Amino acid sequence: MRVTAGIDEPDRRGRTGLHLTGRDLTRNPDIVVRDVEVLANDWYVLRATTFDQRHSDGNWRTERRETYDRGDGATILLYDTARRTVLLTRQFRFPVYVNGHPDGMLLETAAGLLDEDDPVAAIRREAVEETGVEVGEVQHVFDVFMSPGSVTERLHFFAAPYRHHDLRGTSHGVADEGEDIETVELDADDARARIGTDIVDAKTVMLLQWAFLDGPFRLT
Template identity: 70%
Template sequence: MTITSTPGVDVPDARGRTGLDRAGRDLTGNPDVVIRDVELIATAWHVLRRTTYDYRRRDGSWSREQRETYDRGDGATVLLYDPDRRTVLLTRQFRYPAYVNGHPDGMLVEAAAGLLDNDDPASAIRREAGEELGVTVGALEHVFGVWMSPGSVTERLHFYAAPYTAADRTGPGGGLPAEGEDIEVVELDFDEALDRIGDGRIADAKTVMLLQWAALRGPFSTSPVSLGATRARVPDPR
């Protein structure tokens, strides 16, 4: 009898991981969902799984379902804003998935963001702001946490906002060339950034959400609700 080993399951994959087929097998939070099987489909950089589960419908009947999930880890993003000059600091970089799905050139204007990579969300976004924008971030405001594509992607994205000044731009930014990054730092007038949402020049979901939050409830809002709100801030560790 030949015993076969599966990378990522019982032997390490290219990133040294095993047990990747265990995700979700111990879930008990929803009595209407019973996990039956988890198959490992791909383990290149991130992980693609196919899960089979029984689901009790609202009428009481049970159905057998399958879903594929793409696990790339959780991430964080930040909108950096200068309240005095009414500007925001964003990135511009090539995104192949957008390019192959109809974007004219794949060059997207976005808020700085990145995966947590075993850091807490606040530490991760400070790291990303330094790498991508060259900014040393002070006090952070946590805006919300959102599942960006819950039909297939497991990632939860943690949204932050933080003020910046010219003095906070302590590095060149541009990302890490060793990781294939080639990022342009883009400073925009806030009202122009909003206009770019309307005409499609800003079409990245996280960036649209942060800009609209800034206009409705954030630093550029004139709403009495916003002005009277108490915002939770992450203390400046410096």
């Protein structure tokens, strides 16, 4: 009998039963999951799921969709209303580099996967690791599915104030995880003006727009 890592025995992250995800879903009576195939589970998990879907015309059709499961994440906008600044990060992102970004160095809000933490604990951890700032109380902004056509990740958005004396250098990240992160402090209006040119990361654009529409830099 063939034994497969991640299904019958633990893979390198200690996971089994990866082929069972989605089989027990019954919340939508128009969807019936028939089969789940694990295509890859080197670190994250790529699955192909076959399901029957009842369409609006009443007919059932069999569909097959690939989903990429990397876990849920959290991101945070750090802002200083007194100096009217935001604290972002800059790091190399190969996926954007290979898809046309000039150098792959992306300006972003601090972010990371939840792993085993709850969203608030995770974003506090990531803020320290990526910016060196130990945030106090955080504000929950919203939760968003970032790429629902293929990626399962739900991203939890937060915001929190920081002060100039909170800054501890400009070089951060967890070296063992291959991170080499630079913190970049920008004038808030300058950051907003860079949306679509220098700032092209979706989560960062969304948090900056929130900051001016409903957040700390909104016009009263």
